[in-house]
Amino acid sequence: MELQAKLRMGEKGRVVIPAAVREALGMEAGGVLDLRVVDGEVRLSTIRGRILRAQERARRYIEPGVSLSEELSAERREAARHE
Numbered sequence: 001m002e003l004q005a006k007l008r009m010g011e012k013g014r015v016v017i018p019a020a021v022r023e024a025l026g027m028e029a030g031g032v033l034d035l036r037v038v039d040g041e042v043r044l045s046t047i048r049g050r051i052l053r054a055q056e057r058a059r060r061y062i063e064p065g066v067s068l069s070e071e072l073s074a075e076r077r078e079a080a081r082h083e
Helices: 019-025 047-059 068-081
Strands: 033-038 041-046
Touching: 033 047, 041 047
Parallel strands: none
Antiparallel strands: 033 041
16 A cells, blocks of 8 residues: 655654554554655654564564574573573
């Protein structure tokens, strides 16, 4: 799904994000957003959205049924035994 909106920048560089865009991204008042400039474009996303995208990318490299947190805990317990 693609949403587009034209915005006018106000004084002090402020813009208002349209309600439809806020709803599509799950933005809430007081929520933390991530703003980046990539290839001359401004990209605005929610932290939750970035986490979900990172999890999706990681799933490509993890076999089904494997728990990375369990593997990490096991590795740390093993390292602690050798300290």
